[in-house]
Amino acid sequence: MGHVRSSVALLLLALAGWACSSDEPTAEPTTTAPPVTTATPTTTTTTPTTTTTLSPTSTLPPTTTLPPTTITLPVLTRTAALVATWLTNPGGNTAAVISGDAPIPVDVQSVETASIDGVDYIHVVASGIPGYTHLLTDTDATFLEGRPRAASDFRDGQPLVGSGDTVDFGQDIGYASSGCTDLPGTGYGFWPPGPACPTRQDWDAWFPVEPVEATEPTATGLGAIGLWVNGVAVFNWGDGQSWGNEQVWLNLAPVAEAYDLDVCPGHSAMGTYHHHSHPGCLADDLGDDGSAHSPVYGYAADGVPIAGPWAADSVLARSSWRLRDYDDPDSATGCGIAGARTCLLLDQLDPSAGTVVTDSPGPDTSDFVRSMSGNDISAASGLYAQDWYFDAALGDGSTAGLDEHNGHLGGLPGFAQPTYHYHVTRAHDPDRPGEFVDVFPFYVGPTFWGELHDNALVGGGGPGAGGPGGAGPGPGGPPDFTEAAEALGVTVDAIMAALGPPPPDLEAAAATLGITVEALQAALPLPPRPGP
Ligand SMILES: [Zn+2]
Ligand SMILES: [Zn+2]
Numbered sequence: 001m002g003h004v005r006s007s008v009a010l011l012l013l014a015l016a017g018w019a020c021s022s023d024e025p026t027a028e029p030t031t032t033a034p035p036v037t038t039a040t041p042t043t044t045t046t047t048p049t050t051t052t053t054l055s056p057t058s059t060l061p062p063t064t065t066l067p068p069t070t071i072t073l074p075v076l077t078r079t080a081a082l083v084a085t086w087l088t089n090p091g092g093n094t095a096a097v098i099s100g101d102a103p104i105p106v107d108v109q110s111v112e113t114a115s116i117d118g119v120d121y122i123h124v125v126a127s128g129i130p131g132y133t134h135l136l137t138d139t140d141a142t143f144l145e146g147r148p149r150a151a152s153d154f155r156d157g158q159p160l161v162g163s164g165d166t167v168d169f170g171q172d173i174g175y176a177s178s179g180c181t182d183l184p185g186t187g188y189g190f191w192p193p194g195p196a197c198p199t200r201q202d203w204d205a206w207f208p209v210e211p212v213e214a215t216e217p218t219a220t221g222l223g224a225i226g227l228w229v230n231g232v233a234v235f236n237w238g239d240g241q242s243w244g245n246e247q248v249w250l251n252l253a254p255v256a257e258a259y260d261l262d263v264c265p266g267h268s269a270m271g272t273y274h275h276h277s278h279p280g281c282l283a284d285d286l287g288d289d290g291s292a293h294s295p296v297y298g299y300a301a302d303g304v305p306i307a308g309p310w311a312a313d314s315v316l317a318r319s320s321w322r323l324r325d326y327d328d329p330d331s332a333t334g335c336g337i338a339g340a341r342t343c344l345l346l347d348q349l350d351p352s353a354g355t356v357v358t359d360s361p362g363p364d365t366s367d368f369v370r371s372m373s374g375n376d377i378s379a380a381s382g383l384y385a386q387d388w389y390f391d392a393a394l395g396d397g398s399t400a401g402l403d404e405h406n407g408h409l410g411g412l413p414g415f416a417q418p419t420y421h422y423h424v425t426r427a428h429d430p431d432r433p434g435e436f437v438d439v440f441p442f443y444v445g446p447t448f449w450g451e452l453h454d455n456a457l458v459g460g461g462g463p464g465a466g467g468p469g470g471a472g473p474g475p476g477g478p479p480d481f482t483e484a485a486e487a488l489g490v491t492v493d494a495i496m497a498a499l500g501p502p503p504p505d506l507e508a509a510a511a512t513l514g515i516t517v518e519a520l521q522a523a524l525p526l527p528p529r530p531g532p
Contacts, residue, residue: 079113079209081415082122085296085305086111087230087285095129097170099185104200106131108231113209119453120209122299126231128201128273132169132281134263136161139435144173147259148375152176153192160189167263169281170197179268191267194260194373199271203231206455208303211420217405217447218458224274225444225458226306228282228298232266233274234306237385237442240523243369249341249362249384253277254438256383259375277438278426283308290314295413297424301458302450305421306443307412309436311400317423319439320394320402323381326365333389339364341379344386348446349404351389362386388440405449406441420449 076084087107094103108126115121134140141163144150151157153175160174161167172189180186180197187197205227226234239257243249251257254277261267264281266274275282279297286308288294294308294317311317324345325331327338333351335343341362343355363369363379371377381387395401395408402408407422422444429435452458 076414076416078415078417078419079120079122082207082209082305083111083113084414085229086122086124089131093131095127095131095170096133096168097185097190098129098187098198098200100200104129106230108229114206116206116455121206121455122209122303124203124205124207124227124231126201126203126205126227128203128231128233129198130169130228130230130232130264130273130281130285132264132285134167134169134281134284136163136165136167136263138163140263144263147192149259149373153259155189169264173263191262192260192373195267196269196271198268198273201233201272203227203233203457205457206453207299207301207457208450208453211303211450213420213449214302214447214451217449218452219447220441220445221458223269223458224272224301225448226298226300227457228275228279228306229296230282230285232279232282233272234298234300234443235269235274235276236445237276237440239276241372243362243384244360246360248344248358248360249386252383252385252387252440254442256369256371256377257373258377259371260373277442278309278424278436293411293413294423296421300422300444300448300450301456302448302452304407304444304448304450305412305419307421307423309424309426311410311423315400316427317402317408317425318394318400318427319406319423319425319441320391320404321388321406321440322391322394324387324389326381326387339366341365345389348386348388349390351391382440385440385446403449405447406444407449422449 088111089105089107089109093106095106098104104127106127106129108124110123110125112123113120114123136144141159141161144159144161147153154160155174155176158174160172167173167190170187170190175189175192177188177191177197178193179191179195180188182188191197220236222236222238222240224233225236228234235253237252237254239251239253241251241256243251257267257276261276264275264279265277266279266281268274282297286295286297288297288308288310290310291313292310293312294310296305297308298306300306307317309316324333326334326341328334329336329338333345333355335341335355335357341364342357344358345351345353346356347353362384365380367379368376369379369383377383390404392404395403399410402423402425405422406425407420409418409420412419412421424443425439425441426436427439429437
């Protein structure tokens with residue numbers, strides 16, 4: 001009870017702080033606070049022109065050991081290689097559909113190297129709106145038409161597009177979108193009922209040029225944990241929801257929100273467009289066809305590159321996280337009763353430590369769980385973060401094996417030296433030849449490999465943000481209702497309107513939203529931590 005009280009008190013403080021800046025409803029994401037170590041600009045820009053002169057899919061062999069004089073492409077310094085990976089927009093292309101008060105430039109607006117107190121960074125400014133154009137495949141069309149609630153998800157009971165059609169990001173494909181109004185420039189009809197439509201974000205992100213392995217790894221937390229090379233937010237696996245709102249069995253967004261994503265697949269929370277799983281439209285833009293090690297798709301907040309799913313020609317990088325087997329009563333990772341989710345692993349990094357019975361059992365694996373969007377999701381092992389454990393034997397040093405952070409040291413296209421990097425992880429679907437399933441932890445985690453700097457792009461709020469020992473999102477700023485809106489399946493405006501001016505009346509707000517106070521509290525962001 002004391003914990004709940006203090007949470008509410010902190011929430012009130014947070015909302016009071018938020019009210020101070022509420023004259024800026026379009027405030028930037030809280031994660032973009034400038035580096036706290038500099039009161040005056042001390043950045044020096046060096047050769048920003050390199051941002052546009054190099055192909056992001058440079059064809060340097062991943063692990064070349066040839067001396068520079070014998071290869072045709074220049075050997076890039078690490079800094080130049082990092083800069084070259086970003087998808088800049090020198091032509092000033094603007095979004096086909098999404099607009100604000102003015103047309104929005106897509107992809108990345110600037111990439112430059114900058115030094116702060118002797119530490120080199122890649123400094124990226126981006127709108128957060130991608131320039132995706134997606135060619136719908138047979139699989140896409142089958143998924144759209146086969147949605148269990150297609151009759152109400154689409155205004156005409158079916159999509160306006162089919163296999164072979166090309167769809168611009170935000171184009172109306174017939175969804176009965178509920179997260180934004182049917183007005184030009186919003187993206188109405190591109191997102192299924194539930195998610196809000198995305199808005200311009202103006203990311204101002206800093207990534208250290210030389211990530212350093214953390215001595216005490218930081219949990220990735222909820223919300224943004226990095227940027228893709230087109231300036232779209234990288235989100236971690238969580239959506240802030242859990243079974244029964246008990247924060248014991250934490251939802252994996254790629255599974256729990258399978259019907260709440262667009263065709264790319266992605267969606268927005270409080271206007272922030274993001275991906276949780278393999279970003280297929282970005283893979284298309286980067287021309288990543290699995291014939292070589294994937295290029296860099298993005299960067300995590302610790303500055304570590306995130307490569308696409310391929311570790312080599314036709315070889316998928318392999319997550320070393322494995323599913324617990326609840327169905328075999330004799331399995332060491334199950335709970336002794338077939339299908340029961342009544343126990344937790346004592347240590348997800350070491351399954352040999354055994355299990356412990358929990359007072360908050362999850363659903364049986366044969367159950368179905370209703371999502372916020374009213375879709376029934378199979379509760380088979382894999383729906384929750386607690387369904388996975390790390391199998392050290394799989395990180396065997398081979399080309400494909402990854403460590404507990406989902407990364408490994410190896411060659412990376414465009415980089416002259418072996419470079420530690422994460423991978424987007426997926427696997428061949430045993431039930432559907434030629435198709436894939438996404439595999440935990442999808443990009444990074446549960447902990448970052450590298451140290452987080454004070455200016456790291458992390459946070460976004462939500463229960464568990466930052467995790468144990470997590471780095472705070474920096475100074476002040478408004479509470480981020482991003483994940484709360486996503487978790488509750490309502491718009492941010494609805495949450496803000498329900499809460500009213502500080503101090504908020506949680507009971508009244510819950511009643512307005514038609515949910516319990518507990519559910520509201522579970523979904524609301526923790527207050528920002530004090531700056532470091
Ligand atoms: Zn999401
Ligand atoms: Zn790799």
